[in-house]
Amino acid sequence: MRIKVINPNTTAGMTAKIGEAARAIAAPGTEIVAVNPAFGPVSIESHYDEAVSVLGVLEEVRKGEEEGCDGYVIACFGDPGLLAAREIATGPVIGIAEAAMHAASFISTGFSVVTTLNRSCIIAEHLVERYGMHHACRKVRGTDIPVLDLEETGNAALRTILDECRRARDEDRCGAIVLGCAGMADLVATVQREIGMPVIDGVAAAVVQVEGLVRLGLGTSKHGDLAWPLPKPYTGSLSHYAVKAR
Amino acid sequence: MRIKVINPNTTAGMTAKIGEAARAIAAPGTEIVAVNPAFGPVSIESHYDEAVSVLGVLEEVRKGEEEGCDGYVIACFGDPGLLAAREIATGPVIGIAEAAMHAASFISTGFSVVTTLNRSCIIAEHLVERYGMHHACRKVRGTDIPVLDLEETGNAALRTILDECRRARDEDRCGAIVLGCAGMADLVATVQREIGMPVIDGVAAAVVQVEGLVRLGLGTSKHGDLAWPLPKPYTGSLSHYAVKAR
Amino acid sequence: MRIKVINPNTTAGMTAKIGEAARAIAAPGTEIVAVNPAFGPVSIESHYDEAVSVLGVLEEVRKGEEEGCDGYVIACFGDPGLLAAREIATGPVIGIAEAAMHAASFISTGFSVVTTLNRSCIIAEHLVERYGMHHACRKVRGTDIPVLDLEETGNAALRTILDECRRARDEDRCGAIVLGCAGMADLVATVQREIGMPVIDGVAAAVVQVEGLVRLGLGTSKHGDLAWPLPKPYTGSLSHYAVKAR
């Protein structure tokens, strides 16, 4: 099975880290193709960054279909372009926020999300609503750590994250913590050990989810709302994004 | 006051029609700048079309800021890129679905939406949830009219829309009908006359809403979730989308 | 265009202030008729005050129809009698809570309300639910300022309001503040300047909303739930409230 893990930003170091996290959990026989678009924001920290990043995500899914990918992970906690990506994919497409929140709801009655910038909390909160997770999400907590600080050596970011996770544990009556950024994928073991309760990284959770759906023979439904986009011309510099008739 | 009305698809005829509808309602002293991106889908009928169209919407807002636009209308019923556009705009940004639904909720206790393809209903339904309009939206009704058929002469599309509006009136216990496509902007008077109840076109509703907010001195809040995106590099062919430090 | 702005309480000084705020925002050509009933509570600070005030609101709308008013604003943050008023009005009727909350949701992803008595918060909270604004309203904050204290000279009330607005800004992660009383209409500029984020007065917001709907040719729907009340006898001292057959 070949799963494409798409880092929607263009920071190669983060893509490498995400790929490592994906490979570490992948089942024997699963090939992880970790990529990032050649164009777009170096990090995603606003609705704007996210919106622009979608184009790269879709390009990678489009190429993935030609490359015979069986499923896709969108490795940014805003799950950018999720429904659009599903329309052009044969197999399943899973966002890491989606995967992490669902996993958390299976092992606890309530979880908190610890993420990066405070201004990004709204993105996670909107996903909580969209996914019907308000019954389980106790709080979304920002730390005001810029995403790319997670790529730096040194432990300042880790310390801040640990502090916020401890507050979540002690104040939110939660049973699990979801790390709200793909760039935290390498921290999950450390945080879990320090906090003493389940901590979930969406990259690993999403890889496992995609593998499971593929094994179940379940791809994105092509009946109804997520059917292939209708073939039609696209104009100008985006003309190659046009979907061909099938 | 200068309001930019952005048709997110690239069909110039539709842009002209939208511009006309906007100018017909605009207050004296309001300049309507009706545009469409130079690139992207000729019509928006899926999550995929919509996701790709966002880039053009953002480009037009970016240019609009340089051109001194006071506010923006996103003239596609999926309100593509709404929150991202707000982040890079000084003035208000209003989507036509948003404007139409809110207007409908002011003059009735329940409205129905009549839109184009059945597969697009889900986009409107998700917006109903996002905008907290489930208390007022009785039903979203598809007609399976392709968007560009609305640009053709002849009355086939109109007849289909009228039939569906009559069904909405007679079966949904609604007090108003929202036309769920910018391409229907020229039909509102005819439909209202035939149906005998208020019918709302989002383009006109959004222009009026933007004018009102500008007069109130209210632009998009730059405190918190919709603050200017952080300046950062964008890579490759999208590098010019990078937001500069302010 | 003639818009009647109805202050549901009987304090003439407050009506004058509300009228001023309305006129300050009204478009050229809009005539603002600011009134209050001749009977009823001098201020509205409970469900009881509000319920009794409704009669005066309806009387003013009834007279307004005879006077050729094109639309109405109900200038009390509980929006008293809103649906009843709509039934007897040809044009649109907008409550100031409704107008302010909707405006806030257009320029931010979350707003807080700062109002007068703590016991009145429940009224605003019920409206938040009724209008589907729970996704956007972060908190309703009372200050325990009696409504009529807003009519007094001196800055004690203003200072209290500013303090609460600052708390909202710093603790609620909100992007806009709604002032939750028509009697605060004259404070909006000061508060906005001090707080440094958008502050919304419902009186101005409602005037603009009514103007917009009238320009759109949208009156209250007379199809279905908000149709004219059936003609029937009213008894005793309220017999003149009976609606005539049309």
Place this chain on the structure above:
Amino acid sequence: MRIKVINPNTTAGMTAKIGEAARAIAAPGTEIVAVNPAFGPVSIESHYDEAVSVLGVLEEVRKGEEEGCDGYVIACFGDPGLLAAREIATGPVIGIAEAAMHAASFISTGFSVVTTLNRSCIIAEHLVERYGMHHACRKVRGTDIPVLDLEETGNAALRTILDECRRARDEDRCGAIVLGCAGMADLVATVQREIGMPVIDGVAAAVVQVEGLVRLGLGTSKHGDLAWPLPKPYTGSLSHYAVKAR
């Protein structure tokens, strides 16, 4: 124990019928005082009728407090003035819609409401939301029977109601039916026998609910949101509605 059952409309025949239904269920030792205001609409079939009727309801509660009433029933399915009435009552105040819906939720997992005019359905639907009954209310069904037709001899109205109740039973997967008008209080036994499933009249349900709360020593909470209205002047013809300092 003395319970005042207030018919908010001014049709004495209907008050008599309501009083009878109340007395038939009242416990030994409970005195039922069935009244209607001297002023207001002869029937309540719109938001407008309802809004005007509130004044009479409040007057009756005010007098009831002087008369030593222990609790109140508001005998109109829109529960007009409920929260305002609670503020000026020492004992409990229960609306018949509220009582009927809660009773239905105790004996079934889903109920349907059968009411009078189709245009009144919205009033019941708003109460369903307000009371958190959306999980249990399967459907609100109008019959377009004018309220006062229920006061006439002959069985036309009964037949229409029975037909609608049968449809509710057969199509809504409901386990109980709520009769949505105080004027149907005398039909409950007949309908229940014909339909073969529990049928609930709100008048009886509310009397029992008030008796229970009084026996529990529970009156309307005077702490917080429903505390006594602040004493203040009321102006003009409504000056006697002013609440005195306590």
Place this chain on the structure above:
Amino acid sequence: MRIKVINPNTTAGMTAKIGEAARAIAAPGTEIVAVNPAFGPVSIESHYDEAVSVLGVLEEVRKGEEEGCDGYVIACFGDPGLLAAREIATGPVIGIAEAAMHAASFISTGFSVVTTLNRSCIIAEHLVERYGMHHACRKVRGTDIPVLDLEETGNAALRTILDECRRARDEDRCGAIVLGCAGMADLVATVQREIGMPVIDGVAAAVVQVEGLVRLGLGTSKHGDLAWPLPKPYTGSLSHYAVKAR
């Protein structure tokens, strides 16, 4: 009228206390049969305790039907086995959480629950959702008092409860407090006096509710979702739980 009050745990002292509270409120002519199962947990403080206790609840209802009981109270704040019990009961079955929350919503616009272990809060919170009480429940507050500590002499538990009730009163803007454990039935008068606002014990509230429904002639609906279970074999040690054909 004979009402069976079932304490789902096996602590006889607690059953006696519950029986006393029930008898103290019961109407003349109501016989209270207070029982606990012969088997199961001595206290219920987790989903597990609760799940195991259901068997005893059902056994007592089954026997109650043979004994001619007219209705049932399930006297544990998790309302264990409520819908299952309803299926095998002719009369009404009411849980104490259900009864208390509904009573609280009749006399206030918002209540808080003060319960025992923090880990039990989730059970009450799930019931709040199930019963549609999120609009009225301000907060569920744990005290970490083990259930059986409520059976001990001395005032340590009472003091802790009073402290938490005071916090609820002062911080939650609530108008009533619900005591979230059947074992607190004897504390209600003391707490109410100390706190100065309505305090509700579910045992008394449920007895009154059952009496009322029985007087209304309303038993559990046997049409639809709560009809008698289909007769079928039960195997092994639980074979006597099989429902016979009727």
Place this chain on the structure above:
Amino acid sequence: MRIKVINPNTTAGMTAKIGEAARAIAAPGTEIVAVNPAFGPVSIESHYDEAVSVLGVLEEVRKGEEEGCDGYVIACFGDPGLLAAREIATGPVIGIAEAAMHAASFISTGFSVVTTLNRSCIIAEHLVERYGMHHACRKVRGTDIPVLDLEETGNAALRTILDECRRARDEDRCGAIVLGCAGMADLVATVQREIGMPVIDGVAAAVVQVEGLVRLGLGTSKHGDLAWPLPKPYTGSLSHYAVKAR
């Protein structure tokens, strides 16, 4: 990895079928232990059947912990005893309704459930609410097939199911169908082929979900709401259900 798949009813033939479905999807190296309790109902078709079956589910989990099971599947579409089972399990516990609904939400924007008896629909509907799936579940459809009819040879039940699935596909605008009974596990391939859209069996979906969580190192959180039950005496015939101190 050892996963225990618990059929909560006592029909061995159904357990065998469920075991087969589980083994067919299990990864290499996963041992499936398919069991049913020695006691309890032969099928689960009501809240009562379900409530009684919980004891057997818990017994099997308790034994599973001693047997070294890494995770559990509760193979009945009501997910009986889910939270209680989680409290006494180290590893993850997944219900088949939960697993199927979540899988459906990953590959479609809306799904319908096709289940057995109409009276069981309410159980699925309550789970839809509990799991936050109302945004995705379009309809729950009963077929009035008794559960054990699914064990019989002949195609009557299959034909009925296919008919209902076709109606779901054609009327509900859904993109996937969830089979609402563990006894339908062997029909999924046939139904999917006939219906032409994704069809989901919860048994397979749950096995894959448990495997994934175990691989992620995620067991049921023992922090907070789902911590081990407190050790305490259990009385009488259920005394062996007491949880020991750890």
